[in-house]
Amino acid sequence: METLWTRTARLSVNPDRDLPAKVDVAVIGGGFTGMTAARELVKAGRSVAVLEAGVLGSGASGTNAGFVVPNFAKADPVAVRNRLGNERGDALLKLVGDGANAVFRTIEEDGISCDARQTGWLNPAFGGESASMLEARAGMWHELGRPVRFLSADETRAQTGMDIYSGALLDAEGGTIHPLDYLRGLAITVQKHGGSVHENQCVDKVLPQPGGWQLVMRSGATLSATKVLLCTNAFTTGAASRMGRSTVPLRVYQIATTPADADTVERIAPDGRPVGDTRQNLFTYRLDRDNRLISGGMAAVPFGAFERLGKAVTERLNDELGLKSRAQPEIVWTGTAAMTPDFLPRLHQLGEGWFGGIGCNGRGIAMTAQLGRVLARAAMGEAADQLPIPLRSLRPLPMHAFTPIVASAALVHARLKDKFAA
Numbered sequence: 001m002e003t004l005w006t007r008t009a010r011l012s013v014n015p016d017r018d019l020p021a022k023v024d025v026a027v028i029g030g031g032f033t034g035m036t037a038a039r040e041l042v043k044a045g046r047s048v049a050v051l052e053a054g055v056l057g058s059g060a061s062g063t064n065a066g067f068v069v070p071n072f073a074k075a076d077p078v079a080v081r082n083r084l085g086n087e088r089g090d091a092l093l094k095l096v097g098d099g100a101n102a103v104f105r106t107i108e109e110d111g112i113s114c115d116a117r118q119t120g121w122l123n124p125a126f127g128g129e130s131a132s133m134l135e136a137r138a139g140m141w142h143e144l145g146r147p148v149r150f151l152s153a154d155e156t157r158a159q160t161g162m163d164i165y166s167g168a169l170l171d172a173e174g175g176t177i178h179p180l181d182y183l184r185g186l187a188i189t190v191q192k193h194g195g196s197v198h199e200n201q202c203v204d205k206v207l208p209q210p211g212g213w214q215l216v217m218r219s220g221a222t223l224s225a226t227k228v229l230l231c232t233n234a235f236t237t238g239a240a241s242r243m244g245r246s247t248v249p250l251r252v253y254q255i256a257t258t259p260a261d262a263d264t265v266e267r268i269a270p271d272g273r274p275v276g277d278t279r280q281n282l283f284t285y286r287l288d289r290d291n292r293l294i295s296g297g298m299a300a301v302p303f304g305a306f307e308r309l310g311k312a313v314t315e316r317l318n319d320e321l322g323l324k325s326r327a328q329p330e331i332v333w334t335g336t337a338a339m340t341p342d343f344l345p346r347l348h349q350l351g352e353g354w355f356g357g358i359g360c361n362g363r364g365i366a367m368t369a370q371l372g373r374v375l376a377r378a379a380m381g382e383a384a385d386q387l388p389i390p391l392r393s394l395r396p397l398p399m400h401a402f403t404p405i406v407a408s409a410a411l412v413h414a415r416l417k418d419k420f421a422a
């Protein structure tokens with residue numbers, strides 16, 4: 001699928017052709033989670049093969065919008081502590097809160113050229129109730145030592161050019177990247193340290209054998225590994241089936257428009273900050289290096305969604321941002337995010353030395369940078385109770401095939417709620 005990122009990528013990867021016979025760790029899934037885990041492992045001296053069913057970036061890591069946001073999609077620090085208890089909750093908060101720094105540090109350490117800008121992330125509040133909620137949330141993160149603060153309505157107008165907001169949460173560590181170049185940069189690092197990266201290798205089965213596991217590919221090829229990491233996100237193909245069915249797949253459309261002019265850029269993003277507001281049918285925008293506006297949306301009905309969403313999201317950008325020279329849709333693409341009901345990431349043990357990680361929701365750039373590291377620590381033998389993401393048993397959702405219908409109904413409900421709130 002063509003995306004803005006495939007069109008504008010500057011990095012390329014030469015995937016390895018021949019599978020090794022045996023590795024210390026086989027990583028299934030070549031998105032941010034798998035590639036970050038592989039990067040950690042090769043740097044620690046382990047032999048690693050990354051097995052990707054499609055081409056690198058065919059999952060969410062190549063189709064997302066590139067917002068780097070170090071928090072949870074909906075849950076705030078209090079909800080995390082209530083869910084996990086104070087000690088485990090604080091360990092997860094610390095981990096996720098440092099997620100954006102982990103991304104930008106990696107980019108700097110590996111010299112990945114991916115339009116990285118750590119400008120801060122703005123979360124404007126639509127309505128007084130949202131403003132109070134965000135002010136409290138900003139206070140909680142601030143107490144945890146993070147550079148998060150609440151902006152007044154005037155400050156928010158100066159940052160967005162929009163006068164509909166009652167304030168905003170500003171997280172100074174957020175920012176934006178070119179996600180496909182970031183992913184490719186990680187893969188290049190893995191290869192540079194002796195790991196191999198394979199495309200078009202769908203893992204169908206993971207079978208126990210003495211001393212580890214045998215992975216059987218759809219092509220019939222096999223690979224032996226002492227440890228296995230399953231990093232397959234919302235996918236349910238082959239070995240990914242059970243874990244994929246434990247989250248709600250959410251299909252999101254992304255739209256990039258024709259470039260905005262310099263005056264508009266100065267008015268809507270004077271500090272280059274990406275924006276995502278608090279509406280149910282949330283409004284988001286960021287700029288790419290050529291000042292194209294990037295935003296997204298969901299479709300209640302999938303038929304004709306590319307064209308419909310391309311027009312509707314661009315019109316929304318034109319109207320909400322008051323664009324005098326009207327933007328036009330330049331490219332529309334789509335991807336599937338894996339949502340967990342409590343918006344928290346999951347770590348699973350599927351066998352001796354076989355771990356899986358999933359559930360980064362819409363915060364996967366920052367969160368996968370941490371989830372991948374935690375998976376690598378698990379593969380290197382760290383005790384489960386020392387890991388900052390608690391191990392949970394894997395429970396596929398009942399009636400998983402029908403969850404997209406529930407998501408469509410929720411979208412219609414959200415739109416009605418926004419209309420009512422307005």
Ligand SMILES: Cc1cc2nc3c(=O)[nH]c(=O)nc-3n(C[C@H](O)[C@H](O)[C@H](O)COP(=O)(O)OP(=O)(O)OC[C@H]3O[C@@H](n4cnc5c(N)ncnc54)[C@H](O)[C@@H]3O)c2cc1C
Nearest residue numbers: 029031032033053059060061064067203233335363364365
């Ligand atoms: C449209 C969209 C917009 C988003 N925007 C943002 C954003 O702006 N900011 C943000 O932080 N997050 C965003 N997200 C979420 C974020 O992109 C994801 O959380 C993150 O990319 C997940 O990374 P991953 O490596 O876990 O999964 P993926 O990138 O989905 O990788 C999983 C890989 O596993 C492979 N695979 C599956 N089954 C098998 C198998 N059996 N054998 C071998 N390989 C297999 C797949 O082909 C895939 O490449 C967005 C998501 C979407 C879909």
